[in-house]
Amino acid sequence: MTDTPDSTNGTDSTDSTDSTNGAAEPARAGSAPSRRSLIGWGGAGLALGAAAAGGGVAMTRVGNDVDPAGADTGAAVPFHGPHQAGIATAVQDRLHFAAFDVKTDDRDEFVQLLKDWTRAAARMTAGHTVGEGAYGGLAEAPPDDTGEALGLKPSRLTLTIGFGPSLFGKFDLADRRPEALVELPAFSGDNLDKARSDGDLCIQACADDPQVAVHAIRNLARIGFGKVAIRWSQLGFGKTSSTTPDAQTPRNLMGFKDGTRNIAGTETARLRKFVWADEKDNGPDSTWMNGGSYLVARRIRMNIETWDRTPLQEQEDIFGRDKGEGAPVGKAKEHDKPFLKAMKPDAHVRLAHPDSNDGVTILRRGYSFTDGTDGLGRLEAGLFFLAYQRDVREGFIPLQRNLSRSDALNEYIQHVSSAVFAVPPGVRDKDDWWGRALFSKEA
Numbered sequence: 001m002t003d004t005p006d007s008t009n010g011t012d013s014t015d016s017t018d019s020t021n022g023a024a025e026p027a028r029a030g031s032a033p034s035r036r037s038l039i040g041w042g043g044a045g046l047a048l049g050a051a052a053a054g055g056g057v058a059m060t061r062v063g064n065d066v067d068p069a070g071a072d073t074g075a076a077v078p079f080h081g082p083h084q085a086g087i088a089t090a091v092q093d094r095l096h097f098a099a100f101d102v103k104t105d106d107r108d109e110f111v112q113l114l115k116d117w118t119r120a121a122a123r124m125t126a127g128h129t130v131g132e133g134a135y136g137g138l139a140e141a142p143p144d145d146t147g148e149a150l151g152l153k154p155s156r157l158t159l160t161i162g163f164g165p166s167l168f169g170k171f172d173l174a175d176r177r178p179e180a181l182v183e184l185p186a187f188s189g190d191n192l193d194k195a196r197s198d199g200d201l202c203i204q205a206c207a208d209d210p211q212v213a214v215h216a217i218r219n220l221a222r223i224g225f226g227k228v229a230i231r232w233s234q235l236g237f238g239k240t241s242s243t244t245p246d247a248q249t250p251r252n253l254m255g256f257k258d259g260t261r262n263i264a265g266t267e268t269a270r271l272r273k274f275v276w277a278d279e280k281d282n283g284p285d286s287t288w289m290n291g292g293s294y295l296v297a298r299r300i301r302m303n304i305e306t307w308d309r310t311p312l313q314e315q316e317d318i319f320g321r322d323k324g325e326g327a328p329v330g331k332a333k334e335h336d337k338p339f340l341k342a343m344k345p346d347a348h349v350r351l352a353h354p355d356s357n358d359g360v361t362i363l364r365r366g367y368s369f370t371d372g373t374d375g376l377g378r379l380e381a382g383l384f385f386l387a388y389q390r391d392v393r394e395g396f397i398p399l400q401r402n403l404s405r406s407d408a409l410n411e412y413i414q415h416v417s418s419a420v421f422a423v424p425p426g427v428r429d430k431d432d433w434w435g436r437a438l439f440s441k442e443a
Contacts, residue, residue: 020426041149061228073155074208078319079125081426082291083276086158087363087388088265090244095236095367096213097384098221099164099199099299099419100228107171111439113227117161117220118433127154130219146222147235148215155209159216161434162295162421167200176438178286180277180294180391181422187404189414191286196232204295204386206365207352210237234299236367236384243363249334253297253368253381254307254412256319257326263363277390293388294398299369299417302382307412318408320347346408357402362387362395382413392420395412 078083106109120130131144168177203220207213214235221230240252241259244266249257263270275293282289307315316322320329320343328338328349343350354361365388370381389395404410423433 008437026331030049040174049304050385068198070190074155076126076154077156077158077221079159079197079427080429080432082428084160084292084423084426085125085202086160086206087275087293087423088243088263088271088363089206090156090265091239091242091365092156092158093208093237093239094206094210094213095239095384096210096217096233096384097202098205098217098233099297100221100224100317101230101231102170102200102228102229105170107439109227110171111435113224114435114439115433116223118427120219120223121159121434122427122430124149124216124219125154125157125159127157130223142319144291146215146218148218149212152209152212155207155212157205157207157212157216157373159220160206160423162202162204162423163438164199164201164419164421165434166198170200171439173438175229175285176288178277178281178289178422179283180281180289180393181420182393182397184392185397185401185419186419187400187415189404190418191414191416192418193416198419199231199421201228202295202419210235215265230404234369234384235371236369237280238368240366240368240383241364243365252383253302253304253370254315254319255323256315256321259364259366260321260326260385263361270361271363272417273390274395275363275388275390281391288440289422289424293363293390293423294392294395295386296385296389296392297417297419297421297425298385298415300385301380301416302413303412303414304379304381310412317344318346318348318412320349344408348403348407348409351398351403351407357399360395360399362399388423 064328077089079085091425102110104113123130129145129147129150134143134147134150137143163181165177165181165183168174168181202252203217205213205216217233221228238253239250239264243262243264244248249260252258253364265271277292277294278290279287310318312323316329322329322340323325325332326334327336328343329347330339330342331337338349338353340350340353340355350356365386367384367386368381369384370379372380374380387396424438427434
């Protein structure tokens with residue numbers, strides 16, 4: 001589990017980066033049921049339909065940023081902008097993450113799916129239903145929207161897409177694969193489940209209401225039926241990191257404050273330095289990724305029962321922080337600068353700190369998870385680790401190598417699934433779509 005104490009945390013203001021995301025396109029009032037109502041979302045296009053039954057929530061702005069009060073009102077996070085929302089956006093409370101395998105060999109069909117997904121994502125993040133809604137169409141046809149989010153607020157829903165290395169073996173995309181999109185090496189202690197790892201692409205849905213996040217993934221999977229299929233997915237709760245500087249630092253399932261110094265969404269210079277990729281990272285044939293980022297997703301199981309029998313002093317020595325305040329060893333407050341040499345050589349914070357990793361810094365958006373028990377009465381629980389960086393070769397890989405060798409925490413955790421994705425820049429306007437620049441040479 002990568003704590004990166006100098007990989008900073010933050011509060012609950014909504015998308016305070018230089019991303020100026022916008023609302024979904026206007027709905028058509030009073031439209032009649034289309035032919036697509038009879039065939040679902042698998043047709044040639046995606047009509048955006050009548051006014052949404054769920055309604056929209058107006059976004060309150062302060063200058064170019066969404067009012068931080070949106071965190072309390074369930075307001076919408078703008079969808080359009082130079083960077084995808086869901087990266088530097090203020091971290092929401094809930095997650096539904098899904099990795100997909102592509103099932104179609106038809107390039108045009110896949111491009112159309114990306115366009116359809118983009119339009120549906122813009123509507124759902126604005127608090128609207130998908131297509132022509134959950135009811136009111138032809139009784140003989142399934143509705144366009146599954147309906148479980150009717151009446152719910154947008155809940156700061158963000159939808160973020162990423163493309164896995166395997167996608168570039170399809171659709172003649174090999175020469176468009178960014179240099180920074182590398183397969184992760186095997187790390188000491190890994191016990192990866194191949195069925196729960198990798199994927200041609202991913203969708204990260206974050207929201208303050210779990211039903212809103214699940215609704216989003218469910219509808220995108222439905223739109224993609226026959227063209228893509230979910231390979232694996234993960235629900236998350238209790239954010240374990242934050243991208244806003246004034247919020248209470250969240251705790252992980254071990255009871256410790258996690259990721260105390262994560263990059264804040266307002267730190268434009270640090271985001272540019274550590275998160276947003278440019279041509280140097282991507283290579284001259286992959287400029288489509290300029291302004292994007294690279295995502296590492298790792299499912300980290302915690303040996304909860306063993307940890308719960310570990311003495312408090314040993315727990316604090318393992319992390320390098322006290323459990324109550326979260327202060328580093330020898331300090332009084334959580335955000336006091338840590339004195340690394342006062343910690344044990346194998347303390348997690350000491351090994352994860354940028355000063356122990358040649359300045360390596362990543363942006364974290366992890367969540368806790370519990371998936372019942374494992375059949376032996378032990379909790380299937382832990383951390384679903386999500387980290388964004390401008391280049392995994394200079395971010396997660398060297399950091400995890402250092403941690404996997406000697407982190408005292410390794411006795412209590414195990415990495416059981418893994419994936420890496422190239423997350424393209426944002427959708428700039430209503431005519432743009434996810435991955436447009438990737439496919440632009442031939443599309």
